[in-house]
Amino acid sequence: MNIKKSIFIFLLMPLALPSTAQAMHISEGILPTQWALLWYAVAIPFVAWGLRDLRIKSAREPFFKPMVGLIGAAVFVISCMPIPVPMAGSCSHPCGTGMASILIGPAMTVLVSSIALLLQALFLSHGGLTTLGGNIVSMGIVGSLAGWSIFRLTRRLGLPAWGSAFLAGMLSDWATYAATSLELASALHGTGSMPKLLTAIGISFLPTQLPLGIFEGIVTAGVYCFIAARRPSLLECLGVERKRCACELCECEPKTGGVQ
Amino acid sequence: MRNIILAVALVVVITAGATFWLARQPCSWSGVDETVVEKYAEAAGRPARKPYINTDQGDLLLFCFLIAGAAGGFVSGYCFRELFPPKKGDNP
Known part of the structure; x- marks a missing residue:
């Protein structure tokens, strides 16, 4: 076992440790019924899109299911792992959706995030069933679309892969918390000013999420570089990198939609 | 195998040091669900309910x-x- 693999495994070790639930998911009962229903209505088509994507891709590429399993388990554990931020004196968690969307695409990321959030709401007192739609929208949809689009855009602009992965991880984390702020402000502003409350909530998240977003960017870049070094053919088969796929893992057609 | 032992030792030392330092800080280490989400929800009259x-x-x-x-x-x-x-x- 080489040193890169050892370091990668030990970076993942904390993911398997138990911890208490302290995080950003919107807790049970906070969103009024009409807002909870609205976010469910927004989330359901994206979850259906993820299910369709899973069926199509897993039929075409046999290695896709283990990849989804690996990424799904990572998103589940990362998104309930509180990390203390010394400069803020509080804890929060990364989301893992930036990394996931780069590797398995935004549709599948929405699906694995939904499953992770459902399990957390059911068994870990983390988030809630009434707020599940809102949490899927902020973490699953906004986080994954932000991460995926930033990675694609920055790669097309010529940024190296590690730089794009870093930006995707960092900005997807910040986008998730911005979406959470928007959901809270829109539901809770009452007769007060919604933009004012949105700004106040966003500023309250800043001391914790600024450093945590940078941390998530570093982890995302590290994971990407590990895969690129250990098994670059995976990235080609997933359409993340545009090269002719001739690996032994899949029988997919050469990709034309990836980025170089 | 030697690499694994070195990596484990490094992780243990860093984790122990960080935990010791964090535990001595005068902070409650509450999550942002308490310090931000639930704070604003309570102020708006929508406190979180039990799961x-x-x-x-x-x-x-x-x-x-x-x-x-x-x-x-x-x-x-x-x-x-x-x-x-x-x-x-x-x-x-």
Whole structure:
């Protein structure tokens, strides 16, 4: 076992440790019924899109299911792992959706995030069933679309892969918390000013999420570089990198939609 | 094997040092759900209610997190092995 693999495994070790639930998911009962229903209505088509994507891709590429399993388990554990931020004196968690969307695409990321959030709401007192739609929208949809689009855009602009992965991880984390702020402000502003409350909530998240977003960017870049070094053919088969796929893992057609 | 032992030792030393330092800080280390989300929700008259399946009782939550961590670790390890099989030169 080489040193890169050892370091990668030990970076993942904390993911398997138990911890208490302290995080950003919107807790049970906070969103009024009409807002909870609205976010469910927004989330359901994206979850259906993820299910369709899973069926199509897993039929075409046999290695896709283990990849989804690996990424799904990572998103589940990362998104309930509180990390203390010394400069803020509080804890929060990364989301893992930036990394996931780069590797398995935004549709599948929405699906694995939904499953992770459902399990957390059911068994870990983390988030809630009434707020599940809102949490899927902020973490699953906004986080994954932000991460995926930033990675694609920055790669097309010529940024190296590690730089794009870093930006995707960092900005997807910040986008998730911005979406959470928007959901809270829109539901809770009452007769007060919604933009004012949105700004106040966003500023309250800043001391914790600024450093945590940078941390998530570093982890995302590290994971990407590990895969690129250990098994670059995976990235080609997933359409993340545009090269002719001739690996032994899949029988997919050469990709034309990836980025170089 | 030597690399693994070195990595474990490094992780243990860094984790122990960081935990010792964090525990001595005058902070509550509350999550942002308490310090931000629930604070604004309470101010707006929408306090969080207890979960429908409340596992936050005694050590039950710790048990649930342990099971979740073990399940997540198993699934990720199993899939990792399938996607990144050992190289020919690697020891089993």
